[in-house]
Amino acid sequence: MKLHRLLLAPSLGTILIFMALPIAITTLYSVLTPAQYGGVIWEPSAEAYVRLLFERDIFDDTLVFNTDYLQVLGRSVLQAGLATVLCLIIGLPTAWFIATRPAGQKSLWLMLVTVPYWVNLLVRTIALLLILRDEGPINGALQSIGLTDGPLPLAYNNFAIGLGLVSSFLPFMILPLYAAIERFDFSLLEAAYDLHANRRKAFFAVVLPILRPGLIAGGLLVFIPGIGSYLAPDILGGGKTLMLGNLIGMQFQGSRNWPFGAALSTILMAVTLVALFIIARRAAREEA
Amino acid sequence: MRALAVLLLTAAPAFAEGDLFIYTWGEYTPPDLVAKYEAEFGVKVHIDTFDSMETMIAKLRTGGVGYDVLVVGDATMQVMIAEDMVEKIDVFAMPNFVNVDDKWREVPWDPKREYSAPWAWGSTAFAVDTAVVKGDITSLSVLFDPAEEVKGRINMLRDMNGVIEAAEFYLGVPRCSENPDEMKRVLELLETQKQWVKSYDSESKELLVSGEAVVSMTWNGYAMRARDEKPTIVYVYPKEGYTGWMDNVAVAKGAPNLDNAKAWVNFVMAPENAAMITNYARYSNGIKGSEAFIEPALAAAPEINPPADAPAPEFIPTCSPEATALIDKVWTKLMN
């Protein structure tokens, strides 16, 4: 048995059997009929996909173009995209800084970065909300110093959701980048200095391209879970705006429309599968 | 590999005689009640918790999960009976059934009490901080046509059905309406209200106590806890009507420890035991004679004793698929 196959078998096998297969079943569910109290009836129906774009008029059964669900998708992509960019802007300098410290300090910083994540996301999100809102310490401090008259609306809106996403996903950007930077060959920079005048240019022209695998890794790990994020819009947004994760969740809960939830998920996965394949092709070519 | 096999084998819980697996809301089962049962019957009790009725149903629907006792809301009970997910244990024939209050004996979701016994019941309406909100507060107009000082400081429960029911009460639209025009009015009302709503958050007690919200849709037990910490909070029984709900104990179909489960169901219908539930969870139970064992302050609380002129709570069944589709549509548009 070729060594590489043996090495790949456990992970590939696990994922194929315990994730791909169940997902295939879910995709199958998306073309079935919803049962009355949740679950499915094994009768084929394309209704779930029709529902994505169209609303069926109750009386004359005609289809009317409906942007409700597209809005939810668009909003999720925007929020996740913004969070990814912010994580990049904050995470890259942070990872660089940590990786370039002397050994003792390095571990200290790493510890600092990961310890908060031992606290569950639900609890952390609630804590963040408590800090941001009208009666919270930030507004309390601002008002007592006299900087503001009334409370600033820091919570229950898109701002809070964004903050929550960044706070949730920052280590997923920092850790992969750190691992990549850690072994960076600084002698390469001597060559860089011959070509570029200052360290900032050297950084962008030489360092960043080499770090690209780490950057892609970090970006993916933030953007994709970000789109399907459930707790941040739920708790920090005050439940006032739906993102894709919440919409899908709804279908398996109060709305009792499993095929529709399955359809939403299938579309989402299809889009990201395409993106992933493109990136995978480039990554495979680079590693060869 | 071997470790994995061991793990897989231990995935099936130990169903020896002498165990009872309860599946319920978190912090809803008094520890001393559990201890009392364990001592009396020599059975080890395990409690697992869910976050919503839907999670519970989704899990049980896919079969064979190993829970014995379930705590199920009234609307969900209907569904579970219809889909044969609970055992027919003939609660009406159990010794302690005599203690069940008359009004909880023939209930719409279990007319002959063949499947379930009362656990706790309560209402869903709203509470106000009377230090901030003045004037007449007996109407849902406090929520939907708010005074200036209330705007922006309203909280509604994160409950698709609950919020829409409140709007329906206010507008006089029947619950589980299948009429799109009526539901359109509901949507318009809720969209107008949304600009004054700070959040749709079920942590209503906390929001009222901290002052984030001065008016909040809430459950009566929560309102009581809020009043404990902030005496100016008053629970309102709106004259337009409000929702009632009852949580019931039932036994899951195919429960591994059927006898222990039945013993538990009978056990919680005894007055002193039902009182323990009330004292812990702060909701009324459905058992006669439990008043003697309930903490006096609790027993007299306005949140579980509606004034004489308040309307009776309405227990709302699971709506038809058409009605549910409309509700879902309204909620999706509202939240968008």
Place this chain on the structure above:
Amino acid sequence: MALFDTRAKDIRNLPGFGLTATLAVAFLYAPILFLVLYSFNAGRSISRLDGLSWRWYSAVFANEEIAGAALNSVMLAVIAASLATVMATAAALAMVRMRVRRKAAAYAILNFPLMVPEIVTAIASLIFFSSVGLGLGFGSLVIAHTTFCIPFAYLPITARLTSMDPALESAAADLYARPWRRFTLITLPILAPGLISGWLLAFIVSLDDFIISSMLSGPGSTTLPVHIYSMLRLGITPEVNAVSSLMVLASALVVITSGLIARKQT
């Protein structure tokens, strides 16, 4: 040479990076400090401080439900992260160092779990496990968690492996004939930071999970977030803060201990 030194030191200290790092850490810790503070609240509120007391910590130790759930969460995370890291390391070695046919397909499969919304994984897994007859419980939780942890462990390990100089390994090949010794004595130690990153990431991800655990837990295996979320109906008390603070303490201890061990080895 002196010139090289100052320049190299220069690029290690890019302006503003240290400040950013500090602010980032402060931002991450604000909710934590808040949580710890309120865990000592004498009152029942999670947002209003009414004096200090240890009462919630004693409540946690007395509360079987919460303590059991927390323990389940941690055990699950440790097992899942470890299994995932081992599998991911093997996969990374194959993908980066060896010639693999259809590499793009393998890469896509390895990263597949990242794409799937948690709620979908949850429902799909629930249906799958019950229909196969595996039953729900700790075992199914471990399988599901390990599966979605694999890509999280994989990415930092791969990033590290790619940035490693293959010249080191060919030098090692001259020294050690057997691939296994080459691996354990040369590759593994250099790979270590990537492995640790990967394990930590997988651990965190498992600990955090709520939706999947909610769906797949069986009797006796409720995890912490599931328990907390179901407490929402009756109100969250500072007991939750106390449990979280204990976990922060535990993580700090673990990290310090492993740091000390690492120091001893060098």
